Amino acid sequence: MKIIETLGLTRKFGDFTANDSISFAVEQGEIKAIVGENGAGKTTLVNMLYGLSKPTKGEIRIGGQPVKFNSPTDAIEKGLGMVHQHFKLAPGLTVYENVLLGIELRHKNLPFIDRAKQEQAVQKVIQKYHFKLDARAKVEDLSVGERQRVEILKMLYREVEVLILDEPTAVLTPQEVEQLIESLKDLKRQGKTIILITHKLGEVMALADTVTVIRRGKVVGEVDRREASEIQLAQMMVGRDVLLQIEKEEEDKTGNPVVYRLEDIATQNMMGKEVISNISLSIRKGEILGIAGVEGNGQSELIKVITGMMLSTRGKITFKDKDLTNSWPRQIRDRSIGIIAEDRYAEGLCDSMSIADNLIAGYHYRSDVCRHGIMQKKMIDQKRDRLIGECDIRMADKEGYVSQLSGGNAQKLIIAREFDQNPELLLACQPTRGVDIGSIEFIHKRILKLAAKGTAVLLISSELTEVMSLSDRIAVMYQGRIIATVHKKETGTTELGLLMAGVVPDLLKRKREVTT
Amino acid sequence: MTGKKSILLSLYNSILPVLAAFVVGGVIVALYGENPLNIYGIMLRGTLFSLKGFMKTLHFAAPLILTGLAIAITFKANVFNMGVEGQMLGGAYFACVLGFSLTGLPPVLHVTVCLLAGVAAGVLLVIIPALLKAYFRVNEMVVTLMMNYAIFEILRVLSQSLFQDPILGDVSTPSILPSAMFTKLGGSYITLFFPLVILVFAIMYVVIKKSRLGYEVTAIGKNPMFAEISGMNVRRKIMYMMIISGALSGLAGAGYMMSEKFKYTLTFSGVPGLGWDGMLIALLGRHNPVGILIAAIFFAALKTGADTISIFSDVPKEIVGIIQGVMILFLAIDFVNAQTGWFKKMTAKMGRKGAQA
Numbered sequence: 074m075k076i077i078e079t080l081g082l083t084r085k086f087g088d089f090t091a092n093d094s095i096s097f098a099v100e101q102g103e104i105k106a107i108v109g110e111n112g113a114g115k116t117t118l119v120n121m122l123y124g125l126s127k128p129t130k131g132e133i134r135i136g137g138q139p140v141k142f143n144s145p146t147d148a149i150e151k152g153l154g155m156v157h158q159h160f161k162l163a164p165g166l167t168v169y170e171n172v173l174l175g176i177e178l179r180h181k182n183l184p185f186i187d188r189a190k191q192e193q194a195v196q197k198v199i200q201k202y203h204f205k206l207d208a209r210a211k212v213e214d215l216s217v218g219e220r221q222r223v224e225i226l227k228m229l230y231r232e233v234e235v236l237i238l239d240e241p242t243a244v245l246t247p248q249e250v251e252q253l254i255e256s257l258k259d260l261k262r263q264g265k266t267i268i269l270i271t272h273k274l275g276e277v278m279a280l281a282d283t284v285t286v287i288r289r290g291k292v293v294g295e296v297d298r299r300e301a302s303e304i305q306l307a308q309m310m311v312g313r314d315v316l317l318q319i320e321k322e323e324e325d326k327t328g329n330p331v332v333y334r335l336e337d338i339a340t341q342n343m344m345g346k347e348v349i350s351n352i353s354l355s356i357r358k359g360e361i362l363g364i365a366g367v368e369g370n371g372q373s374e375l376i377k378v379i380t381g382m383m384l385s386t387r388g389k390i391t392f393k394d395k396d397l398t399n400s401w402p403r404q405i406r407d408r409s410i411g412i413i414a415e416d417r418y419a420e421g422l423c424d425s426m427s428i429a430d431n432l433i434a435g436y437h438y439r440s441d442v443c444r445h446g447i448m449q450k451k452m453i454d455q456k457r458d459r460l461i462g463e464c465d466i467r468m469a470d471k472e473g474y475v476s477q478l479s480g481g482n483a484q485k486l487i488i489a490r491e492f493d494q495n496p497e498l499l500l501a502c503q504p505t506r507g508v509d510i511g512s513i514e515f516i517h518k519r520i521l522k523l524a525a526k527g528t529a530v531l532l533i534s535s536e537l538t539e540v541m542s543l544s545d546r547i548a549v550m551y552q553g554r555i556i557a558t559v560h561k562k563e564t565g566t567t568e569l570g571l572l573m574a575g576v577v578p579d580l581l582k583r584k585r586e587v588t589t
Numbered sequence: 590m591t592g593k594k595s596i597l598l599s600l601y602n603s604i605l606p607v608l609a610a611f612v613v614g615g616v617i618v619a620l621y622g623e624n625p626l627n628i629y630g631i632m633l634r635g636t637l638f639s640l641k642g643f644m645k646t647l648h649f650a651a652p653l654i655l656t657g658l659a660i661a662i663t664f665k666a667n668v669f670n671m672g673v674e675g676q677m678l679g680g681a682y683f684a685c686v687l688g689f690s691l692t693g694l695p696p697v698l699h700v701t702v703c704l705l706a707g708v709a710a711g712v713l714l715v716i717i718p719a720l721l722k723a724y725f726r727v728n729e730m731v732v733t734l735m736m737n738y739a740i741f742e743i744l745r746v747l748s749q750s751l752f753q754d755p756i757l758g759d760v761s762t763p764s765i766l767p768s769a770m771f772t773k774l775g776g777s778y779i780t781l782f783f784p785l786v787i788l789v790f791a792i793m794y795v796v797i798k799k800s801r802l803g804y805e806v807t808a809i810g811k812n813p814m815f816a817e818i819s820g821m822n823v824r825r826k827i828m829y830m831m832i833i834s835g836a837l838s839g840l841a842g843a844g845y846m847m848s849e850k851f852k853y854t855l856t857f858s859g860v861p862g863l864g865w866d867g868m869l870i871a872l873l874g875r876h877n878p879v880g881i882l883i884a885a886i887f888f889a890a891l892k893t894g895a896d897t898i899s900i901f902s903d904v905p906k907e908i909v910g911i912i913q914g915v916m917i918l919f920l921a922i923d924f925v926n927a928q929t930g931w932f933k934k935m936t937a938k939m940g941r942k943g944a945q946a
Contacts, residue, residue: 381818402817403821403822412818421815421818423808423815425812434819435820438801450799
């Protein structure tokens with residue numbers, strides 16, 4: 074029986090379609106994985122299922138009945154529970170208090186909470202589902218994995234039939250991941266239906282019965298896990314269809330001098346977990362090195378380290394034989410390195426500042442726009458007009474804020490700003506994410522042109538097609554490491570797909586042994 | 590949003606609360622049996638439309654312009670120096686102590702020394718929360734706010750002991766020497782402190798609107814991640830902003846001491862104090878230098894107008910306090926709205942309910 078079904082579910086944010094007519098179904102008692110890259114629209118989808126946001130169009134059916142949720146309370150009433158990526162717990166309270174928050178059990182005759190009854194009730198649920206937890210423990214004393222179990226318990230206590238877990242393993246250690254997988258399997262045996270949102274394919278293969286793949290807001294595949302492979306899923310997630318074929322002159326750059334080098338770079342996240350390790354790579358003058366990989370395999374952290382937004386805990390970065398390890402963004406730019414930030418609106422631009430102000434950001438202290446500490450408005454406006462023309466940035470009001478620009482034009486603004494400095498090295502992070510096809514083409518051409526003039530380019534992108542069409546060499550990241558570096562000419566999507574899933578083909582292993 | 594539209598919108602957002610406050614004030618005036626328009630007329634004539642009255646207004650506006658700027662410059666960077674009042678008092682006290690203890694200095698030198706001492710005191714007092722904020726991530730709002738009370742009490746103790754005026758025997762310091770006073774110009778209220786404030790205002794205008802620092806502060810306030818990746822040292826810039834804010838506060842206090850009060854008493858700053866007024870002024874002027882200038886003059890007019898009202902009518906001068914209070918309320922609505930998008934959510938909710946009905 075289909076417990077959940079969606080029909081043509083669409084969610085728009087302004088002009089942006091986050092979910093485009095998604096139709097999928099979840100069978101009762103199965104574990105369904107919804108996979109896709111960051112920004113593919115997974116979270117939007119489950120938010121609609123859980124009543125956190127409303128569909129623009131389409132229908133949700135539960136047990137065959139169309140439903141309309143105004144809030145999570147409605148969803149829980151219909152038997153849908155969600156475990157969020159970021160826990161929503163009160164650390165100072167005990168496990169049972171957290172579970173019963175909002176639905177406390179009262180004394181029969183007195184207007185007070187009956188603690189003993191509460192504790193018993195929660196302990197009973199813990200036993201029923203074989204959770205390793207003490208109902209009386211304080212949440213602040215629990216490990217991350219235990220806290221997550223409390224979250225799940227909250228939902229189980231409310232007798233939901235369907236559990237939605239949003240990236241449940243993102244914060245867990247490998248051991249905790251295993252425990253979670255066991256718990257979830259146990260829940261399934263007890264008849265619960267589970268929806269798992271993730272981009273980690275290993276867990277999908279270990280847990281799911283069926284898999285729905287989402288890319289750019291659309292369902293691109295429905296597969297039975299037994300018939301699927303990690304490689305196939307990885308390819309579906311990143312998209313195999315080539316949008317644009319780019320004319321790229323093949324030129325041997327192995328003779329050029331190395332300008333940028335990372336040696337054994339590693340860093341830790343806030344929790345002290347090493348998120349990238351042993352990253353070593355080098356880029357020659359005029360060469361484009363692409364970094365491919367399924368998102369969440371350490372690319373973001375690597376970007377942060379090389380752009381000066383995060384400290385590396387080990388290793389060395391050199392640019393033209395001079396040390397650049399743990400430099401400030403300004404020092405990096407002063408060495409003639411252009412930065413295209415990963416997140417356009419959070420880092421690359423400030424959408425409540427004017428277009429001109431954004432076009433000088435990062436270079437605003439240079440003498441062409443700023444003299445004796447005073448911004449030269451006339452020169453800034455001239456620069457703006459010139460760059461708008463050169464890059465064909467389209468807008469309603471050139472004095473207005475950046476917020477008026479479409480995604481593609483906003484990205485072109487960043488390209489205009491960084492390329493205008495003629496950098497010797499370009500750190501291009503997700504340069505075309507969420508951008509229309511016309512702008513993609515423009516951006517790709519500009520990157521190739523820049524490289525042809527001798528700029529070394531490090532291209533980090535989750536679009537495999539982009540990496541394939543632009544790069545001279547491709548490094549693949551998997552679980553925080555570079556597991557292989559291959560020449561574009563000597564590889565294909567199949568091999569890259571394998572690498573992205575963490576499988577190093579034998580042939581490549583042998584090749585590597587020979588070269589190292 | 591285009592530039593013109595946003596100017597219109599902020600004008601509307603500033604003027605509406607003021608008008609609303611005057612309407613509420615008018616109702617209360619009417620309860621006293623007076624014609625509100627008449628009363629407001631008296632007030633305006635006495636403060637803005639007579640030369641003498643206007644000079645007096647400008648005189649009282651001078652410290653308010655500075656405290657308003659002191660608030661605005663930190664708020665723009667999204668840090669909150671709530672301790673302008675305390676820093677202002679500290680500045681005033683330093684200036685005062687040097688004003689009565691240094692003897693035999695020529696007036697120009699004495700005035701300069703006292704003003705600089707005021708600035709230094711303001712900076713010293715703001716450096717504590719600024720360092721705590723930059724290096725230990727201590728919430729600057731709490732520290733600066735609480736320091737106001739600490740400073741006030743310390744100054745009270747000092748005025749009762751070390752620096753007490755032996756003749757008065759009250760909680761008061763001796764008066765500063767004439768050589769440390771700003772002299773009134775041509776029989777009017779105004780002193781040279783006002784042109785000095787206008788000069789500082791002009792500099793701050795350039796800093797906020799035209800300078801690299803102003804550009805960076807705007808970026809930090811609007812999007813700190815963007816600012817950081819654009820090569821701005823966010824921590825250092827926040828320190829600068831706090832220091833400038835403290836300096837402006839200290840100067841405001843020193844100037845007010847040397848041009849109006851001449852000695853420190855517990856009522857030096859009035860109720861609400863100059864620092865608190867500055868907060869309202871910054872809010873009313875939308876953190877825009879010109880807006881602050883206008884708002885400060887308007888505020889000074891309200892304060893000086895209070896006396897005129899009580900002289901010429903039965904309405905007590907506290908009516909001005911009521912108008913100010915109501916104005917704060919209305920401005921706060923808009924401030925909260927800007928921070929939380931509350932109005933949008935409300936209208937969206939009502940729209941949804943309307944659609945269902």
